[in-house]
Amino acid sequence: MIEELLPATAAAAETFGDLPESVLYPQEKALVADSTDERRREFATVRGNARTALARLGIPPAPILPGTRGAPGWPAGIVGSMTHCSGYRAAAVARATDLAAISVDAEPNRPISNSGMRALVTIPEERLWLTQLALRRPDVHWDRLVFSAKESVYKAWYPITGQWLDFDEVMITVDPETGTFHARLLVPGPTVDGTRLTAFSGTWLARRGLLITAIALPRAARPSAAGAFPQAAHR
Numbered sequence: 001m002i003e004e005l006l007p008a009t010a011a012a013a014e015t016f017g018d019l020p021e022s023v024l025y026p027q028e029k030a031l032v033a034d035s036t037d038e039r040r041r042e043f044a045t046v047r048g049n050a051r052t053a054l055a056r057l058g059i060p061p062a063p064i065l066p067g068t069r070g071a072p073g074w075p076a077g078i079v080g081s082m083t084h085c086s087g088y089r090a091a092a093v094a095r096a097t098d099l100a101a102i103s104v105d106a107e108p109n110r111p112i113s114n115s116g117m118r119a120l121v122t123i124p125e126e127r128l129w130l131t132q133l134a135l136r137r138p139d140v141h142w143d144r145l146v147f148s149a150k151e152s153v154y155k156a157w158y159p160i161t162g163q164w165l166d167f168d169e170v171m172i173t174v175d176p177e178t179g180t181f182h183a184r185l186l187v188p189g190p191t192v193d194g195t196r197l198t199a200f201s202g203t204w205l206a207r208r209g210l211l212i213t214a215i216a217l218p219r220a221a222r223p224s225a226a227g228a229f230p231q232a233a234h235r
Helices: 026-031 037-055 115-121 124-136 142-161
Strands: 010-015 078-085 088-095 099-108 170-175 180-185 199-207 210-218
Touching: 010 037, 010 099, 026 037, 037 078, 037 088, 078 142, 088 099, 088 210, 099 142, 115 142, 124 142, 124 170, 142 170, 142 180, 142 199, 142 210
Parallel strands: 078 099
Antiparallel strands: 010 088, 078 088, 099 210, 170 180, 180 199, 199 210
Protein backbone atom coordinates (compact mmCIF):
# COMPACT_ATOMS: atom_id res chain seq x y z
CA MET A 1 0.00 0.00 0.00
CA ILE A 2 2.64 2.47 1.02
CA GLU A 3 4.18 2.69 -2.46
CA GLU A 4 0.95 4.36 -3.62
CA LEU A 5 1.76 7.35 -1.44
CA LEU A 6 5.35 7.89 -2.53
CA PRO A 7 7.13 9.13 -5.67
CA ALA A 8 9.11 6.79 -7.91
CA THR A 9 12.39 8.10 -6.46
CA ALA A 10 11.56 6.50 -3.10
CA ALA A 11 11.84 2.85 -2.07
CA ALA A 12 9.62 1.28 0.58
CA ALA A 13 8.76 -2.00 2.26
CA GLU A 14 5.85 -2.97 4.50
CA THR A 15 4.55 -5.97 6.42
CA PHE A 16 1.22 -6.71 8.06
CA GLY A 17 2.61 -8.20 11.23
CA ASP A 18 6.02 -9.33 12.37
CA LEU A 19 8.65 -11.24 10.42
CA PRO A 20 10.17 -14.06 12.49
CA GLU A 21 13.22 -14.14 10.23
CA SER A 22 14.16 -10.49 10.85
CA VAL A 23 17.69 -10.34 12.24
CA LEU A 24 19.10 -7.60 14.42
CA TYR A 25 22.70 -6.48 14.62
CA PRO A 26 24.31 -6.69 18.08
CA GLN A 27 24.08 -2.90 18.51
CA GLU A 28 20.36 -3.06 17.75
CA LYS A 29 19.76 -6.05 20.03
CA ALA A 30 21.28 -4.12 22.91
CA LEU A 31 18.69 -1.38 22.51
CA VAL A 32 15.76 -3.74 23.12
CA ALA A 33 17.44 -6.26 25.41
CA ASP A 34 15.14 -5.35 28.30
CA SER A 35 12.01 -4.93 26.19
CA THR A 36 9.06 -7.28 25.85
CA ASP A 37 9.03 -9.95 23.15
CA GLU A 38 6.38 -7.97 21.29
CA ARG A 39 8.53 -4.85 21.28
CA ARG A 40 11.60 -6.81 20.10
CA ARG A 41 9.64 -8.37 17.21
CA GLU A 42 8.24 -4.99 16.21
CA PHE A 43 11.68 -3.38 16.41
CA ALA A 44 13.27 -6.15 14.34
CA THR A 45 10.53 -6.22 11.71
CA VAL A 46 10.52 -2.51 11.00
CA ARG A 47 14.32 -2.56 10.66
CA GLY A 48 14.03 -5.55 8.36
CA ASN A 49 11.65 -3.48 6.25
CA ALA A 50 14.10 -0.59 6.29
CA ARG A 51 16.97 -2.80 5.10
CA THR A 52 14.75 -4.22 2.35
CA ALA A 53 13.91 -0.69 1.20
CA LEU A 54 17.58 0.33 1.32
CA ALA A 55 18.54 -2.72 -0.73
CA ARG A 56 16.20 -1.50 -3.45
CA LEU A 57 18.41 1.59 -3.66
CA GLY A 58 21.53 -0.57 -3.76
CA ILE A 59 22.52 0.22 -0.17
CA PRO A 60 24.11 -2.72 1.73
CA PRO A 61 22.62 -3.77 5.09
CA ALA A 62 23.86 -2.06 8.24
CA PRO A 63 22.61 -1.30 11.76
CA ILE A 64 19.93 1.38 11.98
CA LEU A 65 20.37 3.03 15.36
CA PRO A 66 18.30 5.82 16.89
CA GLY A 67 19.87 9.23 17.20
CA THR A 68 18.67 12.41 18.87
CA ARG A 69 15.00 12.18 19.93
CA GLY A 70 14.91 8.64 18.57
CA ALA A 71 15.15 9.58 14.90
CA PRO A 72 16.67 6.70 12.87
CA GLY A 73 20.28 7.06 11.82
CA TRP A 74 20.38 6.40 8.08
CA PRO A 75 23.42 5.70 5.90
CA ALA A 76 25.19 8.75 4.49
CA GLY A 77 23.30 10.30 1.60
CA ILE A 78 19.98 8.67 2.56
CA VAL A 79 16.78 10.12 4.01
CA GLY A 80 14.19 7.80 5.46
CA SER A 81 11.37 7.10 7.87
CA MET A 82 9.91 4.13 9.74
CA THR A 83 6.50 3.52 11.27
CA HIS A 84 4.67 0.81 13.15
CA CYS A 85 1.29 0.27 14.73
CA SER A 86 -0.74 -2.78 15.63
CA GLY A 87 -0.57 -5.19 12.69
CA TYR A 88 1.54 -2.99 10.44
CA ARG A 89 5.22 -2.03 9.98
CA ALA A 90 6.77 -0.01 7.16
CA ALA A 91 9.83 1.95 6.10
CA ALA A 92 10.53 4.35 3.24
CA VAL A 93 13.87 5.70 2.03
CA ALA A 94 15.30 7.82 -0.78
CA ARG A 95 18.57 9.34 -1.86
CA ALA A 96 19.14 12.79 -0.39
CA THR A 97 19.92 14.04 -3.89
CA ASP A 98 16.33 13.22 -4.90
CA LEU A 99 14.37 14.15 -1.77
CA ALA A 100 15.12 16.61 1.00
CA ALA A 101 12.92 14.62 3.38
CA ILE A 102 10.62 11.61 3.42
CA SER A 103 8.26 10.53 6.18
CA VAL A 104 5.59 7.91 6.76
CA ASP A 105 3.19 7.25 9.62
CA ALA A 106 0.56 4.56 10.22
CA GLU A 107 -2.23 4.57 12.78
CA PRO A 108 -5.29 2.40 13.42
CA ASN A 109 -8.42 3.82 11.79
CA ARG A 110 -10.05 4.48 15.13
CA PRO A 111 -11.22 7.72 16.75
CA ILE A 112 -9.25 9.53 19.40
CA SER A 113 -11.61 8.69 22.26
CA ASN A 114 -9.91 10.86 24.87
CA SER A 115 -11.28 14.41 24.55
CA GLY A 116 -8.19 15.89 26.17
CA MET A 117 -5.92 14.16 23.68
CA ARG A 118 -8.13 15.26 20.79
CA ALA A 119 -7.88 18.87 22.00
CA LEU A 120 -4.09 18.51 22.29
CA VAL A 121 -3.67 17.10 18.78
CA THR A 122 -6.03 19.43 16.92
CA ILE A 123 -6.52 23.19 16.77
CA PRO A 124 -9.89 24.99 16.55
CA GLU A 125 -9.65 25.58 12.79
CA GLU A 126 -9.16 21.85 12.24
CA ARG A 127 -12.02 20.86 14.50
CA LEU A 128 -14.43 22.80 12.28
CA TRP A 129 -13.76 20.70 9.21
CA LEU A 130 -13.34 17.52 11.25
CA THR A 131 -16.98 17.72 12.29
CA GLN A 132 -18.14 18.29 8.71
CA LEU A 133 -16.11 15.43 7.25
CA ALA A 134 -17.21 13.05 9.99
CA LEU A 135 -20.77 13.48 8.76
CA ARG A 136 -19.83 13.02 5.10
CA ARG A 137 -17.34 10.18 5.49
CA PRO A 138 -17.87 8.31 8.78
CA ASP A 139 -15.69 5.45 7.48
CA VAL A 140 -12.58 7.57 8.15
CA HIS A 141 -11.73 8.75 11.65
CA TRP A 142 -10.51 12.18 10.67
CA ASP A 143 -9.12 13.19 14.05
CA ARG A 144 -6.79 10.19 13.93
CA LEU A 145 -5.85 11.11 10.37
CA VAL A 146 -4.87 14.60 11.54
CA PHE A 147 -2.73 13.00 14.24
CA SER A 148 -1.01 10.79 11.64
CA ALA A 149 -0.49 13.71 9.26
CA LYS A 150 1.14 15.75 12.03
CA GLU A 151 3.37 12.80 12.91
CA SER A 152 4.47 12.68 9.27
CA VAL A 153 5.09 16.42 9.31
CA TYR A 154 7.28 16.09 12.40
CA LYS A 155 9.23 13.19 10.90
CA ALA A 156 9.96 15.33 7.83
CA TRP A 157 10.62 18.50 9.86
CA TYR A 158 12.99 17.19 12.52
CA PRO A 159 15.80 15.83 10.32
CA ILE A 160 15.91 19.19 8.52
CA THR A 161 15.70 21.46 11.57
CA GLY A 162 16.78 19.41 14.58
CA GLN A 163 13.97 21.17 16.45
CA TRP A 164 10.77 20.09 18.17
CA LEU A 165 7.42 20.88 16.51
CA ASP A 166 4.25 20.90 18.60
CA PHE A 167 0.83 19.77 17.40
CA ASP A 168 -0.49 23.34 17.60
CA GLU A 169 2.30 24.66 15.35
CA VAL A 170 0.86 23.00 12.24
CA MET A 171 -2.57 23.34 10.64
CA ILE A 172 -3.81 20.40 8.58
CA THR A 173 -6.41 20.49 5.83
CA VAL A 174 -7.45 17.31 4.04
CA ASP A 175 -8.91 16.66 0.61
CA PRO A 176 -11.14 13.59 1.01
CA GLU A 177 -11.47 13.09 -2.75
CA THR A 178 -7.82 13.08 -3.84
CA GLY A 179 -6.26 11.49 -0.79
CA THR A 180 -3.98 14.47 -0.15
CA PHE A 181 -3.38 16.82 2.76
CA HIS A 182 -1.77 20.22 3.25
CA ALA A 183 0.16 21.11 6.40
CA ARG A 184 0.69 24.84 6.91
CA LEU A 185 3.46 25.69 9.35
CA LEU A 186 2.38 28.19 12.01
CA VAL A 187 6.00 28.84 13.00
CA PRO A 188 8.91 29.96 10.81
CA GLY A 189 9.98 27.10 8.58
CA PRO A 190 13.49 26.04 7.60
CA THR A 191 15.27 27.04 4.41
CA VAL A 192 15.51 24.10 1.98
CA ASP A 193 17.59 24.51 -1.18
CA GLY A 194 17.55 28.28 -0.70
CA THR A 195 13.79 28.56 -0.27
CA ARG A 196 11.91 29.18 2.96
CA LEU A 197 9.55 26.29 3.62
CA THR A 198 6.09 27.36 4.79
CA ALA A 199 4.15 24.13 4.32
CA PHE A 200 4.31 20.42 3.60
CA SER A 201 2.00 18.56 1.26
CA GLY A 202 1.30 14.89 1.73
CA THR A 203 -0.81 11.92 0.75
CA TRP A 204 -2.97 9.55 2.75
CA LEU A 205 -5.05 6.43 2.47
CA ALA A 206 -7.51 4.52 4.62
CA ARG A 207 -7.49 0.78 4.07
CA ARG A 208 -7.44 -2.51 5.96
CA GLY A 209 -8.31 -0.77 9.20
CA LEU A 210 -5.33 1.57 8.89
CA LEU A 211 -4.67 5.23 8.22
CA ILE A 212 -1.34 5.88 6.50
CA THR A 213 0.16 9.28 5.71
CA ALA A 214 3.33 10.21 3.86
CA ILE A 215 5.37 13.25 2.87
CA ALA A 216 8.09 13.37 0.22
CA LEU A 217 9.81 16.73 -0.07
CA PRO A 218 11.64 17.00 -3.38
CA ARG A 219 14.78 18.99 -3.88
CA ALA A 220 14.39 22.62 -4.99
CA ALA A 221 10.89 22.67 -3.50
CA ARG A 222 8.75 25.78 -3.78
CA PRO A 223 7.10 26.94 -0.54
CA SER A 224 3.68 27.07 -2.20
CA ALA A 225 3.96 23.46 -3.29
CA ALA A 226 6.21 21.68 -0.84
CA GLY A 227 5.64 18.28 -2.36
CA ALA A 228 4.59 16.78 -5.64
CA PHE A 229 2.73 13.52 -5.17
CA PRO A 230 0.69 11.02 -7.09
CA GLN A 231 -2.97 10.91 -6.19
CA ALA A 232 -3.62 8.39 -3.45
CA ALA A 233 -6.38 5.86 -3.16
CA HIS A 234 -8.32 6.51 0.02
CA ARG A 235 -10.79 3.65 0.29
